[in-house]
Amino acid sequence: MFRKQHICVCICTYQRPAMLGRLLAKLEKQETEDLFNFSVVVVDNDKSESARTIVESFALQSWISVRYDVEPEQNIALARNLALTNAQGNFLALIDDDEFPRRNWLLLLFKALKRYNCDGVLAPVLPLFEQKPPEWVLKGDYFDRPSHPTGHALEWKNTRSGNALLKRELFPKGQAWFDPTFGSGGEDRDFFRRMIEKGCVFIWCNEAAVYETVPPNRWKRTTLLKRALLRGKMALNSTGTGQLSVLKSVIAIVAYATSLPVFAILGQHIFMKYLIKLCDHLGKVLAFFGIDLVKEKYVGG
Numbered sequence: 001m002f003r004k005q006h007i008c009v010c011i012c013t014y015q016r017p018a019m020l021g022r023l024l025a026k027l028e029k030q031e032t033e034d035l036f037n038f039s040v041v042v043v044d045n046d047k048s049e050s051a052r053t054i055v056e057s058f059a060l061q062s063w064i065s066v067r068y069d070v071e072p073e074q075n076i077a078l079a080r081n082l083a084l085t086n087a088q089g090n091f092l093a094l095i096d097d098d099e100f101p102r103r104n105w106l107l108l109l110f111k112a113l114k115r116y117n118c119d120g121v122l123a124p125v126l127p128l129f130e131q132k133p134p135e136w137v138l139k140g141d142y143f144d145r146p147s148h149p150t151g152h153a154l155e156w157k158n159t160r161s162g163n164a165l166l167k168r169e170l171f172p173k174g175q176a177w178f179d180p181t182f183g184s185g186g187e188d189r190d191f192f193r194r195m196i197e198k199g200c201v202f203i204w205c206n207e208a209a210v211y212e213t214v215p216p217n218r219w220k221r222t223t224l225l226k227r228a229l230l231r232g233k234m235a236l237n238s239t240g241t242g243q244l245s246v247l248k249s250v251i252a253i254v255a256y257a258t259s260l261p262v263f264a265i266l267g268q269h270i271f272m273k274y275l276i277k278l279c280d281h282l283g284k285v286l287a288f289f290g291i292d293l294v295k296e297k298y299v300g301g
Contacts, residue, residue, distance in 0.1 A: 006089035007038040007106060007165070012071075012079040013097035014045045017054045019213060024058045024066075026100045031107050038106060039065040041087045045079040047072035077178035077187040080161070084171050092171070094164045099125060101163075101210045108208035109165035116151060119200040120166035122159060123208035130215045137219045139269035142276070143212075148204040156196045161188035163210045164202075170195060186234030221272065226294050228276045232283020233292065246288045249281035256281070 009027060013020045020042070027040060044051040049070055059066040069086055071079040084092060091113070093106060105123075112121045127143035146158055171177050178187040192202060217223060232249075256278040263271040286293060 004034065005036045005091065007036050007091045007093050007110065008087035008089040009038060009040045009093045009095060009106070010080070010083040010087055011040065011042045011095060011097055012045055012076060012083055013042060013051045014074070014079075015050050016097045017051055019100075020051055020097045021054045021058065023095065023097060023100050024055070024062070024064075026103075028062055028064055029103050030101070031104050033107060035107070036091075036110055038093070039067070039088060041067045041069070041083050043079045043083040043086075044068065044070045045074055045076065046070075047074075075180055075183045076185060077176075077180045077182050080178045080187065081176055081180075084177060090168050092166050092168060094161045094166070095210060096125075096162045096212070098213045099162060099210045100213075102208075105208055105210060106165070108205055112150065112203065112205035112208065113165055113167075116201075116203045118153075118203045119170060119195065120164055120202045121205050121208070122154060122202055123163045123205045123210070125160075125162045125212045126209050127214045128211040129219075130213060133214075133216070133219050136268040136272065139267070140273050142219070142224060142273070143214055147206060150204060150206045152204040154192075154196075154202045154204055156189060156193035159189055159192035159202060161191075162212065163208070170200065182234065185230060189234075224272065224276055225279050226296070228279035229283035229286070229294050232280045232285070233287040233294075235280070236284045236287045246285055249284045252281045253278055253285065 011020070011023065024040070027038075030038065032038070042051060042055050044055075047070070052068060052070075055066060055068040059068070067086055069082055071082045080094075091110070093109065095101065109121045109123060124147055125145060145160075148154070148158070178191050180187075182190060196202070236246075256274050260271065260275065260278075263274045283293075
């Protein structure tokens with residue numbers, strides 16, 4: 001049997017009060033089998049405090065201990081760092097405000113961490129479309145992420161913070177755990193990369209899935225391409241990619257660009273898939289030369 005311990009669920013939010021309210025309601029129904037207690041920390045990354053009302057209303061009627069804080073500078077790394085600074089407990093669970101879990105989510109993560117005696121557990125984030133998307137979106141699998149067998153030890157390229165349970169020891173006081181220079185994302189993979197280089201082990205729990213809401217504006221072509229450009233920039237920043245990698249991306253851009261007419265004949269979903277790949281590489285190359293086409297901090301709903 002496990003000794004009863006405490007998990008703090010850390011949520012960073014930005015102008016999604018309805019989705020945040022749904023997530024909080026789902027957390028209230030989490031099963032624990034009396035193995036642990038849990039609390040919640042919400043950091044609002046909106047200086048206008050758009051999440052305050054929903055969080056304070058929930059806290060008044062819920063048995064869960066909830067703390068609300070504001071990070072006025074729109075920077076996801078700063079928001080994550082504030083959430084972790086104010087979190088209490090032996091373990092820290094990370095989930096995004098546009099996601100929601102099954103009833104046994106925390107329980108499965110906790111048992112997996114104990115079973116594999118690792119530093120953290122990551123699990124699937126499954127897309128849930130608000131309405132049926134066009135056929136080319138479904139065929140393209142643009143919102144599907146790689147999956148792994150439970151117990152699989154992850155490489156840093158397969159990590160993200162949308163669904164994770166981590167040991168508190170990974171976050172010693174007095175440090176900026178997530179790098180604020182990654183203002184538009186990528187700070188989570190950078191964190192996991194550094195931890196894995198230090199010898200930390202993160203495993204996969206395929207059963208502990210959460211669902212991510214995908215609104216219609218997320219599958220707009222412009223949104224998909226902007227997100228690809230951002231990913232390319234983050235890929236450069238997260239690894240200090242050298243000239244050889246950038247040269248490979250230049251070659252990939254030329255290859256994809258010359259092949260796009262053929263892909264268009266094969267179907268819109270294939271055309272978009274490779275256009276997105278092109279933009280992934282283009283984002284890296286542009287970032288290498290200090291060019292930033294996407295000015296938004298966050299892209300997509």
